[in-house]
Amino acid sequence: MATRDIFQERQLVVKGMIIVMGLVLIGRALSLQVLDREFQKRASATGIDKVIVHPGRGLIYDRNNKLMLNNEALYDIMVTYNELNPQMDTMKLCRLLQISKEEFLANINKDFKNIRYSKAKPYLFLSKVTPEVCTRFQEYLFEFPGFSIDLKNVRSYPYKCAAQVLGYISEVSQKNIDDAHGIYAKGDIIGSTGLEFEYEQYIRGTKGINYVLKDNFGRPLGPYRGGIADSMSVAGKDIEASIDIELQQYGEELMAGKSGSIVAIEPETGDILAMISAPTYDPNLLAINKNRGQFFRELQADTRKPFFDRTVMAKYPPGSIFKPLVALIGLQEGVLWPDKGLACGGGFKYNNLTVKCVHNHGYLKDVAHGIGESCNNYFCTVFKDIIDKYGFSNARQGYQTFINHLYDFGLGKPLDLDYPNEKGGNVPSVSYYDRLYPRERGGWYSTTIVSMGIGQGEIQMTTIQMANLAATIANRGHFYTPHLIKRFKDGTPIPVRFTTRHQTRIQAKHFEPVIDGMELAVLIGTAQNAQIPGIDIVGKTGTVQNPQNKNKDHSVFYGFAPKYNPKIAVAAYVEYGGWGSTVASPIASLLIEKYLRGTVMRKEMETKIKQKVLTNYDN
């Protein structure tokens, strides 16, 4: 009988298991169907919508905390086909949204066979609707089930300038979406050029996700699980740029009607104070709105190429502004000494070769006067002496030494600033000349390439490199990679490459005679109209032959001020500007005055420059 009892007990265990499971399931049903308020709320819900909350894009301020780049609200109207009311007042909708009946039909009937569109999911009905239209539509939204309003941020530019520096934004391409692994979705915005492009990953912020319960008419009922799974959107980081927006604006005004570029740098830090490429355009034209496409096409078709950023993309021969650099290298390499004199007989002559000196001047008693008078002969000689340092037939070694110094100054390769599309200029290498002048045909010597001594020939620099050169001279031998970012507003450190000091191998003492020479150029030499009463300005002009039109040389100036403890270094390159002294140096000078004084006293010069129109054609 004992065994019988065990089986009896086991039968009860099995029965107990069945009953307990039944009770558990009933309990679960009770909690789901009766007790759980969450499910009560979902009683009429038929789905959950994943709503993406777009973060505000980061703003950009200038170095004085003035807002350069702002966000403005624009709206997209979305529609879900299955939720439309077939009896809705279509005419009223068209009137409210200010569209025609044809537009309405075209926008609402998508190709539903295409997987991009689904009748059950919202798709774009009308984009870029202004806040005024939207507010009115919002009032009547309840009459139009299936329609919804989506906020999109658009950029606006209070100063209407710095278009290239700030850059524009556009909708992401399929490639952007694929490359970024889930960060972007169709219709998102991405920075295309300028700072918008460069700092995209900081500016864009992080999207938020809200899960919203919907009933079977698509009406939102409230957050899913009380919003527990939602994530907040995080606004993009605000940036304080190194740009001085008023200086930038002033520079753009000065460059109106001209082609060329200006870059101003704070030598102490490498901050780019202004970066002007002319011609430019009002950045508000490219803000995302209805007319953008048209403006974009117009700007692209403009023969003066406003999208071609002349500060970093244009490679110019430096011309005479190269001379101070030649002098510095000569001094450092010991082939030149500060009080070396030279009698200029109107040009550099070597056998059959003549490099004419265009400036009319007498005996040059030292380096400073050589620079001040911009004597071609003087610098061809210095350049030849550098190249021939290891013997006339050993030009390769001498030239390699020379270009190594150029590399130190950031020439021949991009400076790697925080700005896209930067070109590196051109410093011809030893092997380049070996190919150009093969040994069988006599090879090459210092005299073959002597025009480089005065900044002509193959040597090319971008305007940013010229400005950086001015800053390096101002610093007496070192520079910080120029950059457009000053700091992130939230304290995120800026890239370390902008706080790394680059030291050249020119000793500080060699800079004094050269800077004295650049001062002489302003005081008594070629750059006299760069003088600013009361400001100790130092600089050098250049005139570069224009291969397309002999009468229209390019005008160039670079310099810094004040001479001691410099605050600003500027390079200005004006295409077809003629002599360096006619356009480039007054522009740079005015800019320096504006920056150091805040206002410009030389109104006459200012007006004259502003009114000047320069083109490649004789007028």
Next chain:
Amino acid sequence: MAVQLSNQRANQSLDWITLSIFVALVATGWVMIYSVGYGNSGYPQDLGEFMFQTQIGRQSIWLFISFVAFLLLMTVDWQVWRTVAYFIYITGIVLLLLVPFLGKEINGQKAWFAFGWFTFQPAELAKFGTALALSSYLNSSTNVLQSLQSRITAIGIFVLPVLLILLQPDAGSALVFLSFFIVLYREGFSPGPYIIGLVMIVLFVLTFIYEPFYVSTALIALTGTIFVNQFRMRKIYWWIGYVVVLGLIVFAIRQQFYWTSWLANTAVCFALGYWHYERNKNRGNFPIMVGLFLCVVFSFTTSYITNNILQEHQRTRIKVWLKPEECDPQGELYNVLQSKMAIGGGGLSGKGFLEGPMTKLNYVPEQSTDFIFCTIGEEYGFFGSTLIIVLFVILLYRIINIAERQRANFSRYYAYCIAGILFVHFAINIGMTMGFFPIIGIPLPFISKGGTSLLGFTTMMAVLLKLDSNRYSI
């Protein structure tokens, strides 16, 4: 024959309770499938179209086939099943062997033979065959299950089809075969392994939800409590001291001194155990310590396995079950969530026949087969769900009673087998639709759409009723 004739008058009656619940459940299933298929647009008027073009039409044909089969099976002599048991079992095994080669792939599983619109799932036959074969084996001698060898054979009978079904792969059907442990328990297996299995499942679930660190901390603290409770002298002081220690440990965890607190906790627990061992020569605590040790090791091991050895989709499945709040409601959680929302949407009394928006508008996946319970929940609410659950509980309870009243051991074994199969189907399926169990694709008996499944369960019930009607035949 003589025996049968002599008892005919007394015992030819069917068990009406079982039969009527069975019929009620099948009818419910038909109505539910009708409702799901009704959708927004209703059914075609043409009868031919209705019968062959719609789910409910095809299900009606299967219902008719099952009805005929039921009548035919009732005419088969009850003694036959004992003798053909192994034959049916082997047929099932052979078909399971063939299905990977000749079967049709549906949803990534090769579990079906297809002849035109007629599909057949050999796993259903294998369930029935295994129930018969196991019963027959248990019936083979009086002292079966006494030797280790016979126990292994008994388990082997149903593990073989499990292995073959896992090849398809069909985890749901394979799980059903574990229900045969119920009959083995009833017939003499010791409860120890069952308890250990249960403890392991509970530990696994707790570990997944709360991390092994917290699970082991709780287990160690609990063991310490048992030891403290053994003190006879100044018990209250020991208790106060222990509560203070636990408070310090909780404080240390809050301060993120995780492993320090863990070691302290273990040290206290061991010290208490050792105290009783030294002072009171209490050796009874030794197995407790071993058990604790094994539980802690098990907890950390399962955690390691789930995090490092299981594949991502397997981990996701478990997560959907145990940590739904961490899952994407638009992604992996979608099915469960839609299912729970449909059931929850039914409220107390439901939305009424053909009125459930979620099931009608196809918001719930697989809603006429594995998720048919959603339709019941949405259209008939808590009352409807409870009614179905109660019907199943009564049916299962009744089958156990039927089992226990059999004189023929074979019949008792068979009834327990059927009860086990139905129990697993019922519990897992309904539990799954309400998020109580993980998503395992098995049908709800008698109710879910599916011809083979309906025919299979009908066969099981028919044989059960036939055996029961002959219970006085020996």
